Amino acid sequence: MTAFATPEDIAHRTDAAKEAAVAAGRELGLEITEGKVLYELFSVVVHLAPSPVVARIPTVLPHTTTLADLAKRQQQELDVAQWLHDQGTPVIPPSPLLERKPVQKNGFSMTFWPFTDEDKTKEPDYVKNSELTADLHKALKNYLGELDFLSSAEPRFVTEALDRLDNSPDIVDPQDLARAKQEWQVLEPLVSDENAFRKAFPNVDLQPIHGDSPPANIFASTNGPLFSDFELITRGPVEWDLGGLGLELEAAYDRGAARNDLRPLDKDVLRFVNSVGAIRVIAYLSCADQLPAMVEFMKPFINQWRDTDPYA
Known part of the structure; x- marks a missing residue:
């Protein structure tokens, strides 16, 4: 049995x-009377408070992620968010009150952002957000910052996590795990090797992409929607950002792509990214000891994957 973190x-x-x-904020010169937790999950x-600054501190991390790895990823996020802001793209930029770099304190690595008022009167409109994602992709095409190919797929972590789950039948059904491992043997080379991906999908271009489902990471501010959470910024096919969202949201993206003179989504690449995404969901269950709620949270994604044909 896995030893889960208690409440x-x-x-x-x-x-x-x-x-x-x-x-950390006080050491950097901010006036802080209290820290107010706005959100917690991963x-x-x-x-x-009362400084107009928000700190984001990743706390649930894969076993392969070191503080140095995390800081590198956070620096990439800060750089691209600032660049997009400078280009006029509606994003939450880094806080202008502090140096644009991650800060480590007490074993945590954190980034700082401006406190932004949320419009809580509106429910998330994922159809609209999917169409807006094409606007983001058009802006990102010109970003020249150094990014690795599909780093957000975390292939090393997935490989090791699937093996670690051999000892956790209470978390992952052994039949699901066996299928996941079999599919990953086919998928892993395409994720890890840019040349292998290009050979498999020769007509699909690569570019900077958000990396973590931008339709679900658009912040509804009182001044309008803002792109946010570029923690997994990477370079790859635009389909990666629409993985697992379904036909309606894919169609919405294609409308936005046409408006921006971008290509529509490629169905073969969508099948690829959907399959990789499903295996990553299973792999992340290796972190369930840190966040037990993810076992129930991930079930719908795994059930959906079971209804699909194996990737081969």
């Missing part, structure tokens, strides 16, 4: 992240 363990982790952010988001 008390998670509360302690959240408090530790909050206190680290408060301490990351803890803290308003460093």
Whole structure:
């Protein structure tokens, strides 16, 4: 049986992240009377009140992610968010009150962003957000920052996580795990090797992409929608950003692509990214000891994957 973190363990982790952010912010010269936790799941988001600054602290991480790895990824996020902001793209940029770099404190690595008022009167409109994603892709085409090919797929982590799950039948059904491993043997080379991907999909261009489902990461501010959370910024096919969203949202993206003179989504690449995404969902269950709620949260995605044909 897997030893899951208790609610008390998670509360302690959240408090530790909050206190680290408060301490780091004060050391950087911010006036902070309290840290207000705005959100917690895979990351803890803290308003460093009364300063107009929010700290985001990743707390649930793959076993392969070191603080150095995380800081590199966070620096890429800060750089691309600032660049997009400078180009006039509607994004949440890094906080202008602090140096644009990740900060490490008490074993946590964090980034700082402006406190942004949320329009809580509106429900997320994922159809509209999917269409807007094409606007983001058009802007990102001109970004020249150094990005690795499909780093957000985390192939090393997935490979090792699937093996670690051999000992967790209470988390992943052994039949699901066996199928996942078989599919990953086909998918992993296409994720890890840009040349192999280009050979498999010769007519599909690669470019900077958000990396983590931008339709689900558009912040509804009181001044309009803002792209956010570029933690997994990478280079790859645009289909990666629409993985697992279904026909309606794919069609919405294609409308946005036509409006921006971009190509429509490629169905073969969509099948590829959907398959990789499903295997990553299963792999992330290796982190369920840190966040037990993900076991139930991931079930619908796994059930949907079971209804698909194996990738071969």
